[in-house]
Every structure is written in structure tokens, then in C-alpha cells.
Amino acid sequence: MKRFVVALFGVTVLAASSVVFAVSDGHYDYSRQHCLGSDNNSDKPTYANSECHSLWVSISDYSGHEYFGIGPRMTPDHTAPNTVDIWIDLGRGVQNRYHIDRSGIHGPKRVPGTKAKPGTGLRLYFGADDQLDPGGFGEHDSSDKVNKGPSDGGGIEVNVNPASVGPWLASLSSLSAFLADPVPVASAGLGACADGVCMSFTSARRVAFQGGDTTKHRDVFNYDGVEWDPYDCAGPSDGVARCQTAAHPGWDLGDWYRTVGTTYVEPGFQLYEDPDPEGSPGVLDLVGIPRKDPYPIPALYVGSCGVVIGGGPAMQLHGPDSNSAGQFVLFNACR
Structure with a gap:
């Protein structure tokens, strides 16, 4: 997982450079890669869903x-990608599937397709996860107590959605709603999470992570009132031994997941601690510093909703414009 940070950083830099020429949105979505939320669970390392990529x-x-x-299709632990799928569906009721492996190009295999509806809008998507980590190809690092896909991944997305015009016009009556989605029709950005560290640059509000509590919400960079799961509680170490605390004896990762609400990324740039309890900090160890990361990492947000800086043990900022998490908050208008 640790080496995946380097690879993911390379993807992110490439994506950021492409923003000069096109807009893009960066949130990995396992379902758009034809995966199930349980496919990357750490309790079944030899499993590979042939539909998942x-x-x-x-x-x-x-x-x-x-x-x-x-x-490329997903693979079992410690198995490099070995089959690449190409799927084509022009909306005529048939999807043509080809695959490439060491023996050549195969296909087409014809399966039932779906009707094309380009008038609804178009979406360009790129997503990758740490199954591609050269240090552990095929890595399975998520938890069966959550079943929401891998904890580490990144993506780029560009969307054109004509149906968004109506909601956007309605948002003009609310400053906070407008600032959370300031551009009609098109949305774009990029994002990535690895070893507990996440970043996102996006043009519109998006759900970053949906926890088990649907009654509450927060922005990913706003740590006010957040109770973090223990440092070593993560996808592969999701039991009571690593996840309970003095305040929460007997808790496992699933209990922490049920305390997390809906978390959003907002228009602009944000750097923040992964809101998914499956995330496992370890960036300092990656670069050769034998110590634990500051947890949570200080957050940074600059965008249409305002400015938020700090938080966590490494950057406590206190003053008239700070919150209870020790963060400087200037005009956080999208709460």
C-alpha cells in the first residue's frame, strides 16, 4: 500500500497537468469499474472478480x-495484472467484449447491451486503485465490516449534465447551495487517497465517503466534533484488538464506520485525513521516517466555500476564527 502513494502521486500530477487543457473530477468509484464493495476485502486475498477492474x-x-x-482485471494478492478488457456498446442492444492477455487478442464475446441515451449527458471517467501497487500487486485491503471498496485509489472525471441546469437555477436563491455548485451543466476535477492522506480538486460538491450514519454530515476538511478511530484500526486490522479504546471497549472497525456520516468535498482544493475508517496512515514510513504520521493530518481547504487550515496534533490553531478542532476557519459558507 505504501508504495502506491508514489504511483498515485504520479497519476495525480499527470491529471493536474491535464487540467490546463480540460476539466476533470477526481473521485474513484468502484461501481463504475464494475466491482462490488466486497471485492477487495482483506479476508479473501485469493479472490478476484473477473468483472472488476x-x-x-x-x-x-x-x-x-x-x-x-x-x-485490467483485478487479480489475487501478489499477482500482477495479466488481462485487459475492452468493452464496446454502441447502444444497439449488444455489448462487444474483447480481452488481451499473453496469448493475444480474443473476442468479441457478445453480451446483452443497454440503450444509449446521449441526451442525458456524458461522463468521461478514469479510476485506479492500489491493486496496481508494484509492491503488492492484487492487494486486498478493505474490510468486510464496511464493504465499500478499497481504501486507496484515485480518479479523474469530466461530466456534462444538461439536467443539472434546473437545480442550479434553484440554487441561486441560496448562497451556500450556489457556492457548493457554482458552475452549471459541466463538472470536473481529480482526487486521490492513499495511506490515510486524501486530496481533491473539484468544481462541485461531491460525496467523498458515506458512513453508516445518514443523519449527519460534514465537509472532509472540517474536523470539528470528529472522533477518529485508533491509528492502527484499518481495513486489514479491523478487529477489537486494534479498534477498541478506553471510551469504546469492544468496538471493531464496523462500530467506527457507523459513527461516520456523509462527508463532502467542496469546490476548490482540499487536503485532508481520510474519513474512511479503513484508511491506514503511513506516509512518513513510506519516505523512510520511522515514526507514525500526525493523525489526523492538518487539513487545508481553499475554494468557493472559504478557507480552512490546520487541525490534528501537528497544527493546532486557536483564536477567534478557530473551531474546536484547532482549525482556522474563514467563511465556511457551505456547511
């Missing part, structure tokens, strides 16, 4: 029809 590039519309997709 560790990297996927696709073009689809808002009806869910996918015109084109290409990427």
Missing part, C-alpha cells in the same frame, strides 16, 4: 449506458 477508463451517459471501457 483495478483501472478503468470509460465513456458513459447519465442513464448508465457505457459506450466504451478499457482496463
